[in-house]
Amino acid sequence: MTRESTELQKVGTALPAKTEKTESVPLFTPRTDVYENEAAFHVVADMPGVDERSIDIQVDHNVLSVAGRAEAESFEGHELELGEYLNGSFVRQFTLPVDIDVEKIEATVRDGVVRIRLPKSDEAKPRKITVRSA
Protein backbone atom coordinates (compact mmCIF):
# COMPACT_ATOMS: atom_id res chain seq x y z
CA MET A 1 0.00 0.00 0.00
CA THR A 2 1.52 3.26 -1.04
CA ARG A 3 1.15 6.67 0.44
CA GLU A 4 -0.45 8.00 -2.71
CA SER A 5 -3.45 5.80 -2.18
CA THR A 6 -4.75 7.99 0.63
CA GLU A 7 -4.95 10.78 -1.89
CA LEU A 8 -7.70 8.89 -3.65
CA GLN A 9 -10.19 9.87 -0.99
CA LYS A 10 -12.41 12.72 -1.90
CA VAL A 11 -12.09 15.96 0.00
CA GLY A 12 -14.76 18.30 1.26
CA THR A 13 -15.15 21.75 -0.18
CA ALA A 14 -16.97 25.02 0.20
CA LEU A 15 -18.73 26.92 -2.53
CA PRO A 16 -17.09 30.05 -3.85
CA ALA A 17 -17.85 33.12 -1.77
CA LYS A 18 -21.21 34.84 -2.28
CA THR A 19 -23.08 31.73 -3.29
CA GLU A 20 -24.94 29.35 -1.08
CA LYS A 21 -26.17 25.91 -1.80
CA THR A 22 -29.90 25.36 -1.69
CA GLU A 23 -29.82 21.71 -0.67
CA SER A 24 -28.18 20.36 2.40
CA VAL A 25 -26.05 17.72 0.72
CA PRO A 26 -22.33 17.43 1.35
CA LEU A 27 -20.12 19.05 -1.23
CA PHE A 28 -16.83 17.62 -2.45
CA THR A 29 -13.91 18.71 -4.58
CA PRO A 30 -13.15 15.92 -6.97
CA ARG A 31 -9.50 14.93 -7.17
CA THR A 32 -8.49 15.96 -10.64
CA ASP A 33 -5.67 15.46 -13.11
CA VAL A 34 -5.15 18.04 -15.82
CA TYR A 35 -2.82 17.40 -18.69
CA GLU A 36 -2.15 19.12 -21.95
CA ASN A 37 -0.84 18.29 -25.37
CA GLU A 38 -0.53 20.34 -28.52
CA ALA A 39 -4.14 19.82 -29.52
CA ALA A 40 -6.12 19.76 -26.30
CA PHE A 41 -6.48 19.92 -22.56
CA HIS A 42 -7.61 16.85 -20.70
CA VAL A 43 -9.37 17.02 -17.37
CA VAL A 44 -9.85 13.79 -15.44
CA ALA A 45 -11.90 13.94 -12.24
CA ASP A 46 -12.73 11.24 -9.69
CA MET A 47 -16.40 11.39 -8.83
CA PRO A 48 -17.33 8.05 -7.27
CA GLY A 49 -21.03 7.24 -7.36
CA VAL A 50 -21.87 10.04 -9.75
CA ASP A 51 -24.79 9.53 -12.09
CA GLU A 52 -24.05 10.40 -15.70
CA ARG A 53 -27.33 12.32 -16.04
CA SER A 54 -26.34 14.60 -13.17
CA ILE A 55 -23.04 15.65 -14.69
CA ASP A 56 -22.93 19.26 -15.75
CA ILE A 57 -19.96 20.62 -17.67
CA GLN A 58 -19.78 24.25 -18.75
CA VAL A 59 -17.21 26.57 -20.21
CA ASP A 60 -17.77 30.26 -19.75
CA HIS A 61 -15.06 32.72 -20.69
CA ASN A 62 -12.30 30.18 -20.21
CA VAL A 63 -13.67 28.99 -16.90
CA LEU A 64 -14.49 25.30 -16.91
CA SER A 65 -17.07 24.15 -14.37
CA VAL A 66 -17.60 20.50 -13.62
CA ALA A 67 -20.37 19.33 -11.34
CA GLY A 68 -22.06 16.06 -10.57
CA ARG A 69 -24.13 14.39 -7.96
CA ALA A 70 -24.02 11.02 -6.27
CA GLU A 71 -27.35 9.92 -4.89
CA ALA A 72 -27.52 8.83 -1.27
CA GLU A 73 -27.28 5.08 -0.87
CA SER A 74 -29.81 3.01 0.95
CA PHE A 75 -30.52 -0.69 1.09
CA GLU A 76 -33.90 -1.95 2.08
CA GLY A 77 -34.01 -3.56 5.48
CA HIS A 78 -30.46 -2.47 6.21
CA GLU A 79 -29.11 0.12 8.58
CA LEU A 80 -25.82 1.94 8.26
CA GLU A 81 -23.46 0.40 10.78
CA LEU A 82 -20.24 2.09 9.79
CA GLY A 83 -20.12 5.17 7.58
CA GLU A 84 -16.80 6.35 6.25
CA TYR A 85 -17.98 8.29 3.27
CA LEU A 86 -20.96 10.43 2.40
CA ASN A 87 -22.72 10.90 -0.88
CA GLY A 88 -23.25 14.35 -2.21
CA SER A 89 -22.32 16.76 -4.94
CA PHE A 90 -19.01 17.34 -6.62
CA VAL A 91 -18.10 20.82 -7.81
CA ARG A 92 -14.92 22.18 -9.31
CA GLN A 93 -13.86 25.06 -11.51
CA PHE A 94 -10.72 25.67 -13.51
CA THR A 95 -9.46 28.66 -15.39
CA LEU A 96 -8.18 27.49 -18.73
CA PRO A 97 -5.01 29.16 -19.94
CA VAL A 98 -5.80 29.24 -23.67
CA ASP A 99 -8.83 29.52 -25.90
CA ILE A 100 -10.90 26.40 -26.14
CA ASP A 101 -13.01 25.34 -29.07
CA VAL A 102 -16.19 25.07 -27.05
CA GLU A 103 -18.11 23.31 -29.82
CA LYS A 104 -15.71 20.38 -29.83
CA ILE A 105 -15.54 19.59 -26.11
CA GLU A 106 -16.08 15.91 -25.44
CA ALA A 107 -16.83 14.31 -22.10
CA THR A 108 -17.25 10.76 -20.95
CA VAL A 109 -17.90 9.13 -17.61
CA ARG A 110 -16.91 5.63 -16.69
CA ASP A 111 -16.59 3.93 -13.32
CA GLY A 112 -17.00 7.20 -11.48
CA VAL A 113 -14.27 8.97 -13.46
CA VAL A 114 -15.21 11.96 -15.62
CA ARG A 115 -12.91 12.65 -18.57
CA ILE A 116 -13.17 15.89 -20.50
CA ARG A 117 -11.26 16.68 -23.65
CA LEU A 118 -11.08 20.38 -24.43
CA PRO A 119 -9.58 21.00 -27.87
CA LYS A 120 -7.65 24.21 -28.24
CA SER A 121 -9.02 26.70 -30.73
CA ASP A 122 -7.01 27.05 -33.90
CA GLU A 123 -5.65 30.42 -32.87
CA ALA A 124 -4.31 28.95 -29.66
CA LYS A 125 -2.47 26.05 -31.25
CA PRO A 126 1.25 26.46 -31.54
CA ARG A 127 2.38 27.53 -34.98
CA LYS A 128 5.73 27.22 -36.49
CA ILE A 129 6.93 30.46 -37.97
CA THR A 130 9.35 30.04 -40.77
CA VAL A 131 12.01 32.63 -41.00
CA ARG A 132 12.94 33.67 -44.46
CA SER A 133 16.30 35.02 -45.20
CA ALA A 134 16.06 38.43 -46.79
Add this chain to the structure above:
Amino acid sequence: MFWTLNGKEFDPFAEVRQLQREMNRLFADMPTRSAQDFPAVNVWTGQNGYVVTAELPGVSTDELDISVIGDTVTIKGERRPDEIAPGESYHRRERGFGKFTRSFKLPRRVDAKEVQAEYRKGILKVTLPRAEEDKPKRIPLKTA
Protein backbone atom coordinates in the same frame (compact mmCIF):
# COMPACT_ATOMS: atom_id res chain seq x y z
CA MET B 1 10.14 22.50 44.18
CA PHE B 2 7.65 25.38 44.34
CA TRP B 3 5.28 25.98 47.17
CA THR B 4 2.20 28.10 47.15
CA LEU B 5 1.07 30.24 50.05
CA ASN B 6 -1.31 27.62 51.36
CA GLY B 7 1.48 25.07 51.54
CA LYS B 8 0.37 22.96 48.59
CA GLU B 9 2.80 21.81 46.01
CA PHE B 10 2.81 24.16 43.05
CA ASP B 11 2.97 22.68 39.60
CA PRO B 12 3.88 25.26 36.98
CA PHE B 13 2.92 22.89 34.13
CA ALA B 14 -0.54 21.99 35.37
CA GLU B 15 -2.10 24.53 33.02
CA VAL B 16 -0.11 23.24 30.08
CA ARG B 17 -1.17 19.68 30.80
CA GLN B 18 -4.76 20.77 31.10
CA LEU B 19 -4.49 22.44 27.71
CA GLN B 20 -2.93 19.33 26.23
CA ARG B 21 -5.79 17.20 27.57
CA GLU B 22 -8.29 19.56 26.05
CA MET B 23 -6.55 19.50 22.70
CA ASN B 24 -6.41 15.72 22.73
CA ARG B 25 -10.09 15.56 23.45
CA LEU B 26 -10.76 18.02 20.65
CA PHE B 27 -8.94 15.89 18.12
CA ALA B 28 -10.02 12.51 19.45
CA ASP B 29 -13.17 12.47 17.34
CA MET B 30 -11.45 13.54 14.16
CA PRO B 31 -11.19 10.74 11.68
CA THR B 32 -7.57 10.03 10.96
CA ARG B 33 -6.97 8.93 7.42
CA SER B 34 -4.09 6.62 6.93
CA ALA B 35 -3.08 4.37 4.09
CA GLN B 36 -5.00 1.54 5.73
CA ASP B 37 -8.23 3.45 5.31
CA PHE B 38 -8.40 3.21 1.55
CA PRO B 39 -10.93 2.61 0.17
CA ALA B 40 -13.50 4.36 2.34
CA VAL B 41 -16.30 1.91 3.11
CA ASN B 42 -19.84 2.01 4.36
CA VAL B 43 -21.16 -1.07 6.11
CA TRP B 44 -24.89 -1.73 6.20
CA THR B 45 -26.42 -4.31 8.51
CA GLY B 46 -29.70 -6.11 7.92
CA GLN B 47 -31.60 -9.06 9.32
CA ASN B 48 -30.08 -11.50 6.88
CA GLY B 49 -26.69 -10.09 6.15
CA TYR B 50 -24.51 -7.15 5.30
CA VAL B 51 -23.89 -4.80 2.44
CA VAL B 52 -20.44 -3.25 2.15
CA THR B 53 -19.89 -0.40 -0.28
CA ALA B 54 -16.53 1.13 -1.13
CA GLU B 55 -15.57 4.21 -3.10
CA LEU B 56 -13.23 3.01 -5.82
CA PRO B 57 -13.40 5.29 -8.84
CA GLY B 58 -11.59 4.20 -11.97
CA VAL B 59 -10.52 0.75 -10.88
CA SER B 60 -10.62 -2.07 -13.37
CA THR B 61 -12.66 -5.03 -12.13
CA ASP B 62 -9.77 -7.27 -13.18
CA GLU B 63 -7.69 -5.54 -10.56
CA LEU B 64 -10.18 -6.11 -7.78
CA ASP B 65 -9.98 -9.09 -5.49
CA ILE B 66 -12.59 -9.69 -2.81
CA SER B 67 -12.24 -12.55 -0.39
CA VAL B 68 -14.25 -13.73 2.60
CA ILE B 69 -12.97 -16.03 5.30
CA GLY B 70 -15.40 -16.67 8.15
CA ASP B 71 -16.39 -13.19 9.27
CA THR B 72 -13.49 -11.31 7.67
CA VAL B 73 -13.82 -9.51 4.37
CA THR B 74 -10.78 -8.37 2.42
CA ILE B 75 -10.87 -5.97 -0.51
CA LYS B 76 -7.64 -5.91 -2.44
CA GLY B 77 -6.77 -4.16 -5.62
CA GLU B 78 -4.74 -1.74 -7.56
CA ARG B 79 -5.50 1.47 -9.31
CA ARG B 80 -3.23 2.04 -12.26
CA PRO B 81 -2.08 5.49 -13.29
CA ASP B 82 -3.23 6.88 -16.63
CA GLU B 83 -0.67 6.44 -19.32
CA ILE B 84 0.09 9.71 -20.96
CA ALA B 85 1.55 9.95 -24.40
CA PRO B 86 4.87 11.59 -25.21
CA GLY B 87 4.34 15.30 -25.75
CA GLU B 88 1.68 15.47 -23.04
CA SER B 89 2.43 17.15 -19.77
CA TYR B 90 0.62 17.32 -16.45
CA HIS B 91 -0.62 20.61 -15.05
CA ARG B 92 -1.82 18.96 -11.92
CA ARG B 93 -1.98 15.43 -10.71
CA GLU B 94 -4.15 14.79 -7.69
CA ARG B 95 -5.61 11.39 -8.46
CA GLY B 96 -3.62 8.83 -6.60
CA PHE B 97 -2.75 5.34 -7.70
CA GLY B 98 -1.23 2.24 -6.26
CA LYS B 99 -2.10 -0.93 -4.43
CA PHE B 100 -4.52 -1.13 -1.57
CA THR B 101 -5.78 -3.74 0.88
CA ARG B 102 -8.55 -3.33 3.33
CA SER B 103 -9.73 -6.02 5.74
CA PHE B 104 -12.44 -5.88 8.28
CA LYS B 105 -14.31 -8.17 10.59
CA LEU B 106 -18.07 -8.33 10.41
CA PRO B 107 -20.03 -8.92 13.61
CA ARG B 108 -21.16 -12.34 12.38
CA ARG B 109 -20.09 -15.10 10.05
CA VAL B 110 -21.17 -14.85 6.45
CA ASP B 111 -21.82 -17.47 3.83
CA ALA B 112 -18.77 -17.10 1.59
CA LYS B 113 -20.43 -19.04 -1.24
CA GLU B 114 -23.34 -16.63 -1.43
CA VAL B 115 -21.31 -13.41 -1.46
CA GLN B 116 -21.97 -11.20 -4.46
CA ALA B 117 -19.99 -8.22 -5.69
CA GLU B 118 -20.99 -5.56 -8.13
CA TYR B 119 -19.06 -2.55 -9.43
CA ARG B 120 -21.00 0.41 -10.76
CA LYS B 121 -20.23 4.12 -11.15
CA GLY B 122 -16.99 3.70 -9.26
CA ILE B 123 -18.64 2.15 -6.22
CA LEU B 124 -18.03 -1.43 -5.24
CA LYS B 125 -20.97 -3.13 -3.56
CA VAL B 126 -20.48 -6.44 -1.79
CA THR B 127 -23.54 -8.29 -0.52
CA LEU B 128 -22.77 -10.77 2.25
CA PRO B 129 -25.59 -12.98 3.52
CA ARG B 130 -25.28 -14.35 7.03
CA ALA B 131 -24.19 -17.93 7.34
CA GLU B 132 -27.16 -20.26 7.63
CA GLU B 133 -25.84 -22.00 10.74
CA ASP B 134 -25.37 -18.63 12.40
CA LYS B 135 -28.87 -17.35 11.89
CA PRO B 136 -31.19 -17.11 14.87
CA LYS B 137 -33.32 -20.17 15.38
CA ARG B 138 -36.81 -20.20 16.66
CA ILE B 139 -37.38 -22.91 19.23
CA PRO B 140 -40.88 -24.26 19.15
CA LEU B 141 -42.57 -24.66 22.49
CA LYS B 142 -44.28 -27.88 23.26
CA THR B 143 -47.30 -27.86 25.43
CA ALA B 144 -47.57 -30.83 27.68
